[in-house]
Amino acid sequence: MKQPTEPTEPTDPADPTEQPLDLLHSETEEDLRAAVRALLADRAGHQAVLGRIETGDPYLPGLWKSLAADMGAAGLLVPEKLGGQGASHREAAVVLEELGRAVTPLPYLTSAVVATETLLALAEGSQETGSQETRSQKAEDREAASQEVAGLLADLASGRTVAVLAVPLSTAPGAEFPPTVPGVPASDSVPGVADAVAADLFLVPRADGLYAVPAAAATVVPQSPLDLTRPLATVTTGAGSGTRLAGPGASRAAVRRGLLAGAGLLASEQLGLAEWCLEETVRYTRERHQFNRPVGSFQALKHRMAQLWLDLVGARAAARAAADALATGRGDAPLLVAVAQAYCSRTAVRAAEECVQLHGGIGMTWEHPAHLALKRAKSDQIALGSAGRHQDAIAALVGLEPPR
Amino acid sequence: MTGAEELRVLTRKLLDEHPPAGTDRTDFLRARFDAGLAWVHYPVGLGGLDAPRALQSVVDAELAAAGAPDNDPRRIGIGLGMAAPTVLAHGSDEVKRRFLRPLWVGEEVWCQLFSEPGAGSDLAALATRAVRDDAGDWIVDGQKVWTSSAHVARWAILIARTDPDAPKHRGITYFVCDMTDPGVEVRPLRQITGEAEFNEVFLTGVRIPDAHRLGEVGDGWRVAQTTLMNERVSIGGARVPREGGMIGKAATTWRERPELRTHDLHRRLLDLWVDAEVARLSGERLRQQLVAGRPGPEGSAMKLAFARLNQAISGLEVELLGDEGLLYGEWEMRRPELVDFTGRDAGYRYLRSKGNSIEGGTSEVLLNIVAERVLGLPPEPRNDKDVAWKDLAR
Numbered sequence: 001m002k003q004p005t006e007p008t009e010p011t012d013p014a015d016p017t018e019q020p021l022d023l024l025h026s027e028t029e030e031d032l033r034a035a036v037r038a039l040l041a042d043r044a045g046h047q048a049v050l051g052r053i054e055t056g057d058p059y060l061p062g063l064w065k066s067l068a069a070d071m072g073a074a075g076l077l078v079p080e081k082l083g084g085q086g087a088s089h090r091e092a093a094v095v096l097e098e099l100g101r102a103v104t105p106l107p108y109l110t111s112a113v114v115a116t117e118t119l120l121a122l123a124e125g126s127q128e129t130g131s132q133e134t135r136s137q138k139a140e141d142r143e144a145a146s147q148e149v150a151g152l153l154a155d156l157a158s159g160r161t162v163a164v165l166a167v168p169l170s171t172a173p174g175a176e177f178p179p180t181v182p183g184v185p186a187s188d189s190v191p192g193v194a195d196a197v198a199a200d201l202f203l204v205p206r207a208d209g210l211y212a213v214p215a216a217a218a219t220v221v222p223q224s225p226l227d228l229t230r231p232l233a234t235v236t237t238g239a240g241s242g243t244r245l246a247g248p249g250a251s252r253a254a255v256r257r258g259l260l261a262g263a264g265l266l267a268s269e270q271l272g273l274a275e276w277c278l279e280e281t282v283r284y285t286r287e288r289h290q291f292n293r294p295v296g297s298f299q300a301l302k303h304r305m306a307q308l309w310l311d312l313v314g315a316r317a318a319a320r321a322a323a324d325a326l327a328t329g330r331g332d333a334p335l336l337v338a339v340a341q342a343y344c345s346r347t348a349v350r351a352a353e354e355c356v357q358l359h360g361g362i363g364m365t366w367e368h369p370a371h372l373a374l375k376r377a378k379s380d381q382i383a384l385g386s387a388g389r390h391q392d393a394i395a396a397l398v399g400l401e402p403p404r
Numbered sequence: 405m406t407g408a409e410e411l412r413v414l415t416r417k418l419l420d421e422h423p424p425a426g427t428d429r430t431d432f433l434r435a436r437f438d439a440g441l442a443w444v445h446y447p448v449g450l451g452g453l454d455a456p457r458a459l460q461s462v463v464d465a466e467l468a469a470a471g472a473p474d475n476d477p478r479r480i481g482i483g484l485g486m487a488a489p490t491v492l493a494h495g496s497d498e499v500k501r502r503f504l505r506p507l508w509v510g511e512e513v514w515c516q517l518f519s520e521p522g523a524g525s526d527l528a529a530l531a532t533r534a535v536r537d538d539a540g541d542w543i544v545d546g547q548k549v550w551t552s553s554a555h556v557a558r559w560a561i562l563i564a565r566t567d568p569d570a571p572k573h574r575g576i577t578y579f580v581c582d583m584t585d586p587g588v589e590v591r592p593l594r595q596i597t598g599e600a601e602f603n604e605v606f607l608t609g610v611r612i613p614d615a616h617r618l619g620e621v622g623d624g625w626r627v628a629q630t631t632l633m634n635e636r637v638s639i640g641g642a643r644v645p646r647e648g649g650m651i652g653k654a655a656t657t658w659r660e661r662p663e664l665r666t667h668d669l670h671r672r673l674l675d676l677w678v679d680a681e682v683a684r685l686s687g688e689r690l691r692q693q694l695v696a697g698r699p700g701p702e703g704s705a706m707k708l709a710f711a712r713l714n715q716a717i718s719g720l721e722v723e724l725l726g727d728e729g730l731l732y733g734e735w736e737m738r739r740p741e742l743v744d745f746t747g748r749d750a751g752y753r754y755l756r757s758k759g760n761s762i763e764g765g766t767s768e769v770l771l772n773i774v775a776e777r778v779l780g781l782p783p784e785p786r787n788d789k790d791v792a793w794k795d796l797a798r
Contacts, residue, residue, distance in 0.1 A: 294782045309779060314682040
């Protein structure tokens with residue numbers, strides 16, 4: 001019988017001419033983290049969040065303005081000439097780490113990342129030569145749409161406007177355009193839209209392009225979400241309503257880029273959440289005594305927490321890799337985003353599940369914030385593409401094809 | 405302090421004076437050591453220039469570009485990673501001058517006489533005795549085990565019990581042992597893979613001069629911590645390409661043998677591919693932390709992650725090969741000079757990787773270390789700390 005094939009040299013799909021990934025946090029980023037953490041500790045502690053999640057309006061009053069407008073966090077991805085901070089995905093990722101750590105209800109991922117990145121793709125596309133269809137448009141139409149996009153970006157970057165891409169939260173970056181919703185054929189009614197209740201504006205993908213529809217012209221029907229800190233709603237916009245921002249080709253690419261940035265930075269939210277879960281579990285098991293010993297001194301429990309720490313070491317590297325690859329526009333950014341999602345969504349869920357288990361009965365109570373983390377982690381596992389979808393993307397990108 | 409540009413100049417000067425093409429390999433390596441470019445963070449005169457450790461990469465890159473020979477770090481890994489830092493930290497000036505140059509150049513291979521049949525994870529329980537004779541030399545009797553490279557080693561780092569009346573951690577002393585002493589007997593230890601990469605070492609009346617003691621009498625446990633810490637830090641130095649380790653072998657088999665594919669294996673292979681890529685990124689992040697002068701505790705994480713991954717990936721690869729996975733290359737006993745984790749066939753990789761979670765500290769012991777030293781969890785109660793070694797139950 002034939003012996004196994006002699007393996008060939010390892011492949012590296014990354015372009016060797018690209019800059020090495022920077023996987024560390026810079027001092028500026030740590031300063032930003034400290035500022036966001038201080039704000040959230042002051043204004044959005046777990047008890048404050050717990051006090052609002054059942055009201056249908058979980059967003060803490062004034063917090064969005066403080067973070068998005070006063071601190072400028074909403075404009076991190078937006079260049080200064082378009083009214084933003086001219087920072088990058090690396091800094092936005094740090095904000096998300098802190099929002100994940102505190103399980104804060106804020107439309108940051110949806111508005112400041114996904115919607116903003118989608119519009120940025122359109123803005124950059126209109127400055128370049130453009131695709132076939134933009135060339136075929138009348139020049140003044142293109143100019144008007146471009147001014148519209150620039151205006152929207154400035155509004156989003158300033159935090160004055162919250163915009164949400166009207167797709168189900170579960171939509172993966174590689175999803176078809178416009179995303180079809182099972183059971184809702186060819187409708188302008190989209191269920192499962194995250195933070196729709198906070199939106200001033202919807203970006204609506206339609207067959208003929210991407211539209212900007214003011215919330216006043218849409219119907220928003222709240223749903224009951226698993227994660228009470230990220231409200232979901234069904235959004236219905238009248239067919240053809242709103243302003244068309246671009247044709248189908250440019251819109252498809254822009255939506256994909258918005259979702260890719262969202263998936264990549266969601267990994268940082270998952271990282272922050274998992275870090276909190278482990279820290280809180282370690283703190284609790286050091287103090288809690290059973291059998292006349294701190295429960296954290298039992299080897300069976302120590303190994304579980306140490307294993308979780310190992311997973312976090314990986315999650316930190318994976319989330320940083322995705323953020324850095326998005327910031328520098330590396331060729332393997334889609335691969336690193338998929339790797340980060342496949343890994344970090346699993347790690348966050350495990351961290352939250354361990355947090356509940358190792359807190360014992362206390363972890364099952366409504367008063368303890370462990371359930372906020374568990375619900376967010378489980379919801380995040382489905383958000384912006386499940387781990388399986390991201391693994392399918394990896395298989396295609398690195399040439400590990402499934403069985404024929 | 406020596407900067408990057410100065411190191412570049414010194415490296416080019418070395419290359420000018422000793423062109424790699426026309427220079428004997430050993431002569432070149434000796435010249436590199438004497439120029440202080442062996443390990444730049446070591447002291448002047450001992451192979452270094454007291455430069456920041458991170459700048460070694462500047463020298464290495466220049467030398468690699470010029471095609472200069474290297475000192476085969478895999479072959480002398482124990483000497484480089486464990487003996488050298490311990491000799492540097494605890495040896496006399498004479499000992500440092502005697503041992504470091506031939507160690508680095510590779511003229512003298514080192515091994516490590518730590519573990520014993522009755523003292524593996526509980527290393528401080530060791531029973532090998534060292535007794536001082538009238539001349540002031542030490543006479544060593546005992547047995548060591550799992551000793552890689554003992555059959556090719558010239559020197560060994562050795563810990564032995566010098567005070568059985570003291571508690572187990574306090575009665576140990578650290579020595580450099582001459583492997584050519586007539587009292588040293590090395591026997592191959594045939595392993596699960598069929599080959600004998602490890603050895604048993606029997607020590608009978610081995611004479612060690614007091615000058616070859618590292619650190620104070622009875623302070624060997626603390627000296628050994630230098631060795632063990634360096635063992636864990638030595639990982640993460642090199643940049644690994646994507647699919648650079650065990651996963652590359654499995655991925656290649658997957659790509660080249662479509663007839664072997666199943667949906668179950670596909671899903672599991674992708675899980676492991678993601679884990680391997682994340683482990684690679686974690687190693688890269690650790691390396692960047694070291695270069696930035698901010699070493700983290702992630703070194704022990706890397707060893708744990710790679711042990712689990714190597715075992716899972718090689719196990720999957722055997723399964724993927726199906727009928728061929730039922731076969732094994734050859735069982736003939738060999739005594740390799742190098743440890744080769746990814747070499748030979750999938751069956752070998754599967755069996756050899758079982759050692760990854762045992763050698764250099766078991767995964768269970770490392771998890772305890774992470775839990776206690778990184779996370780700050782309380783230690784388990786112990787009843788062996790203040791009892792004389794001779795009174796412990798065995």
